[in-house]
Amino acid sequence: MTLPRAASDALLERMTALHPKIIDLTLERVERLLAALGHPEARLPPVVHVAGTNGKGSTLAMIRAGLEARGRVCHAYTSPHLARFHERIRLAGRLIAEERLSAVLDRCMEANGEAPITFFEITTCAAFLAFAEEAADWTLLEVGLGGRLDATNVVVPRLSVITPVDMDHQQYLGDTLGAIAGEKAGIIKRRVPVVVARQHPEAMAVIAARAERLGAPLHAWGEQWVAEESRGRLVYQDERGLLDLPLPNLPGPHQIVNAGTAVAALRVLGEGDPEAAVSRAEWPARMQRLRGSLAALAGPAELWLDGGHNPAAGEALAATLRRMPPRPVHLVAGMLRTKDVGGFLRPLAAVADRLWAVSIPGEANTLPAEETAAHAEAAGLRAGTAPSVEAAVRAAAAHGAGRVLICGSLYLAGHVLREWE
Template sequence: MTYQETLDYLFNALPMFQRIGAAAFKKDLSNTLKLCEHLGQPHKQFKSIHVAGTNGKGSSSHMLAAVLQEAGYKVGLYTSPHLKSFTERIKINGQEIPQDKVVDFVAQHRGFLDALKPSFFEMTVGLAFAHFAAEKVDFAVIEVGMGGRLDSTNVITPEVSLITNIGLDHTQFLGTTLAEIAGEKAGVIKVRVPVVISQTQSETIEVFKSRAMQQSAPIFFADQFFKVQQIGLNNNSKVCDYQVVKNDRKMIYSLDLFGKYQEKNLPGVLMVLEVLKEKGIAIGPETIHAGLAHAAGISGLKGRFQQLGESPLVYCDTGHNEDGIGQLVEQLQAMPYDQLYIILGMVNDKDLSKVLSLLPKEAKYVFCEANLPRALPADQLQEKAAAQGIIGEVIRDVNEALAEIRKKASKNDLIFIGGSTFVVAEIENL
């Protein structure tokens, strides 16, 4: 098969949650375990770091991978979903898996895949583990897809687990309260494996403590060790500075990841690095500073409060649930502009009322939709937004919407594109 034929097989022959939603959700790890056994247990051939959470796990995963790479290790990175190319999901030292490796994997294991009928995500996890094992990575940073307890990645036994922010997302699968969702995320906590919690939240703290106690796992609430505050853009505007206080000692870290929400991600990342150092893994302070300052560049992260233009400023972000949108609105409100324009598109299986209630009503809106079955039609989004007092026009294609707003906007205005990973993914030249 060609690479395109291989992708067609993956996307069409096997269910893909990102495209079709609930029908692709698997409720146990049996397929992943069978696939890993067939592949020779690749996930047991490298050290790993497991990253779960509602918001922040992508940024945190990329930061950790960048620091470890800066320290001289060969580092695998598995994340999802991809924005532009399937190969973004599987990287080693920032380099995406070659297309021919994807083709060879499917060709070699096609008979087994046809018989097992794994989900798209299960197959992709197997491919990632096999690639990392074959290339003999020192570490692999593995981001959970959804939840934790039943996620396909949860067959690994990592050096340390990280759980970032807990918010209301995928409630049809994970529960309708923060405590219920935390219970699913806590499923990544393994026997005697240290776990770091990025953000102390009153609704979830006892859930994590209880699970850690059951598993005899050391637990660290990172924001109780590291107090982080965003200072602002550095003079060269390529990085954002953060003040970090630990034991009354002040430090400044620069990140090339923007967004005020990194205040909540950075403590978890720094705590994980502390745990790794306690395990004897060589990571010096200069390495940490350098890795964080170039995290997006080293790891290839896109779509996290990413600047796309200036005069007017244009930013995009993949945040899409109540907590993520709330943090984005906080960031936007802290920025100077004459007029705020928001290009918004969402999927059809989210609780939109709470998300829409957070958005600034004084902004000028254009509603769009991504080209996939889960996308909420733009005219329906327009209606739901109007019920919340948010008025705007419909331009279904995100790039047409951006071009139209750029004609209207002045150089001191701010344009923001978001609401869905898949809308951001369709932005040209991202």
């Protein structure tokens, strides 16, 4: 299904021409535009700022579910979008309306003029403008890339949250865990509490050092709190006591870490319902079962969708598949040139029977299907190519009542959701 073109689409297209680089990390341009707009970032409802490599979106969705269950009204800013840009800006609990989105985009374009600014920077300013002018109890902000120089890092939050840090975006953030963790830890502010998920020791050391240097109270997994699965339940414990909660409704053992992080955040805030946080959160393209027209092509096979794209996500997907009722697993994968394709696919080789590689439709930076297939073969998977997602799903489903997983990129996931769900 092709979505109808809206007025905001033309504005968004114009914004992409203001700065040729998709990613160019600095705060100077966004600070200039926010000043021209009257500093909306200073008028936001209290902010929870979330950074990390994996689990940012899921953790934010759980925090929002916990707050909203107690009647709190939340703004939320996430990226990237999957089917439509409006998904990035949730205004007082609802996706931003087309008329409101067009209005704030237009105001940002007028205030910016022809000055260079990236697409993410100017659209972040638009989100802040919308949030500043609509009443809410909380503003939940997801970092776009990194943290220290991300466009969202112009706020002084009520709480900072850092989800698991792993190797990704090395060309921008550094080629060691310590360097990447340093960029993520850039969201920590002086004397502002920070909740930290389970981390590799190298990353944790960097995060803890920055928190100590800034006098930011640290609430870290394994120190101030812990969360684990026990007898089909999520057991959370911190200095205030123990919570016996249901398992997260978002599937996969990695969601235990995200759920614990969200509960820890709510406990530090003194707000929200921890049980609702883990049982009511919704977040598309994170081991999402598809049931639309594309699923019909899969016949008796289950069809699943996930947007994970780095080695840690590959490990998490493999662990999730191992926990599911046994069925033959077939992968439909499309990835970007900038990703560690082998690192993502190697963990999946142990749980999948075969892979069909596709190029991501409409994405200039897609890895050609033939190259993805070659990486898959090198990782130990039997692999072939398909001319489209539809053809790949049909080919995978021809092997019977197995489990077909479309994976490798949020851009591929967005294509699937736009066209078939």
